[in-house]
Amino acid sequence: MAYEKVEVYSPRSLAEALEILSQKKEQIKPVAGGTDVMVMLKDGALKEKELLNLSYIPELSYIKEKENHILIGATTKYREIRRSPIINAYAPILIEAVRQIGSPQIQNLGTIGGNLGTASPAGDSIPPLYVLNAKVKLQKVGSAREVHIDKFFLGPRKTVREADELITEISVDKMEPGSYYFFEKLGLRSANAISIVNAAGILSLENKTIKYLRLSLGAVAPTVIRATEAEEEAKGKELTEDLIERIAKLASEATRPISDIRGTAEYRKKATYGIVYEALYKILKGYGKKIEYGFEKIS
Ligand SMILES: Cc1cc2nc3c(=O)[nH]c(=O)nc-3n(C[C@H](O)[C@H](O)[C@H](O)COP(=O)(O)OP(=O)(O)OC[C@H]3O[C@@H](n4cnc5c(N)ncnc54)[C@H](O)[C@@H]3O)c2cc1C
Structure with a gap:
């Protein structure tokens, strides 16, 4: 056409x-x-x-630190996020997701604000934003408001943004030093593929005991969701294969997927179990990714 x-x-x-x-x-x-x-x-x-x-507005494209938070301008491109020393040091889970978005060409143009604006339940930057406790800044003439990420989406392609507002900034918490993290994406191929299921998690361990697990799931409900029952199950327990099985089962039960050309609802439920199980199993066996720099500055 x-x-x-x-x-x-x-x-x-x-x-x-x-x-x-x-x-x-x-x-x-x-x-x-x-x-x-x-x-x-x-x-x-x-x-x-x-x-x-919005691409000629330099003041909307930046990555800054502010105490325990990172502030990301809405028109910051995926390429800039991938290269950012601040994100690499304090929120590497976002890098894990962003490097799996589209292709280098898409990452050279696509922005984090655009992923929020599109509000697809399969948007790959969104699950990490849930576990990073993100807040979305919306601005209009004369005022600004901040909306927590779990209140921002109303359904597929629907957000709380009013027609006279722009998304101007996303703020995320810095990850705790020593915590484990993962972003897993299942697509029909490894580039330019919409997620059939994706999952982001941050796991904090004290000795072998779980201080907290934050787990979010994409493409399995009208919006990205937090698997809160799975998170509760994990708290205060030792990470074992049995526990991983229970967490993955609860994560799968939390989903409300649809069937579409990429996969059936039943497949999505099983795939959720599989990717959550695998991500946590890697951590148990010592192959998980761990944040190295924590709150130190890197040059
Ligand atoms: C080939 C291809 C592969 C892709 N692969 C992936 C993938 O793997 N994972 C994934 O998640 N996405 C993927 N996408 C979708 C897309 O690249 C992302 O959603 C991207 O983040 C959109 O950003 P953008 O800046 O290009 O948004 P735009 O196209 O400019 O805008 C997207 C939406 O957001 C709104 N918007 C943009 N900025 C603002 C703002 N500041 N304030 C208010 N509203 C705003 C627009 O009005 C529009 O509704 C792919 C797209 C293509 C074409």
């Missing part, structure tokens, strides 16, 4: 972008990397006739 004709606004500052959005509201579609929006445009699925191009 031929491209629809659209008018593109390219503001040079956040203030200017918010002003345009306050006037046009749902008539205009924000676009950052365009890796989702351009597909919609090509497929004739874009209802808006105007685009608000």
Whole structure:
């Protein structure tokens, strides 16, 4: 299908972008990397006739430390996240996910804010954001609010963002030094594949006892979910094969998947069990990834 004709606004500052959005509201579609929006445009699925191009606003692209948090500007590209010494040092679980998104071409354009804006339950940066206790900053002319990630999504492709708001920043907690982490993705191939199931986890052990497990699952419910019963089961217990089996079972039971062209609901439930089991088993056997730098600064 031929491209629809659209008018593109390219503001040079956040203030200017918010002003345009306050006037046009749902008539205009924000676009950052365009890796989702351009597909919609090509497929004739874009209802808006105007685009608000965010890629010329330098103040929306950054990665900074603030005490025990990391602040990521909404238009920060996956490539920048992968290369960031701050993310590598304090939130490497995000790198694990981001390096499995699309392909190098997609990572050169795609942004973290765009993944949130698309609000797909299969979005790969989202499960790590759940276990990193992320907060999403939404700004409009004259005000800003912060929404916890588990309140941000209302369903597939639906968020609490109002038409006159932009996602401007994502803040995440730094990971605890010495904690284990994983991001596992099951797709139909190893690049440019939408997740059939994905899972992100952070496991903190004291000697052999679990201080906490944070576990989130994607593509198995209308939004990404936290497997809270599995997390509760893990708390205060020794990591053993028996416990891993119980955690993986509870994770699978927490899912409410659909059947689609990529997999049946039943397959997704089994796959959830499998990827959670495998990720924790690797940690038990000494092959898990562990955060090395913790709160130290790296040069
Ligand atoms: C070939 C291919 C492979 C892909 N592979 C993956 C994959 O493996 N995993 C995955 O998760 N995704 C994948 N995607 C989807 C896409 O790349 C990601 O969702 C990406 O993060 C979108 O970012 P973007 O900046 O390109 O978003 P855009 O296309 O610019 O925007 C996406 C949505 O977010 C909104 N938006 C963007 N920025 C803002 C903002 N600051 N404030 C408010 N709303 C905003 C837009 O209005 C739009 O609704 C793939 C896409 C393609 C084409």
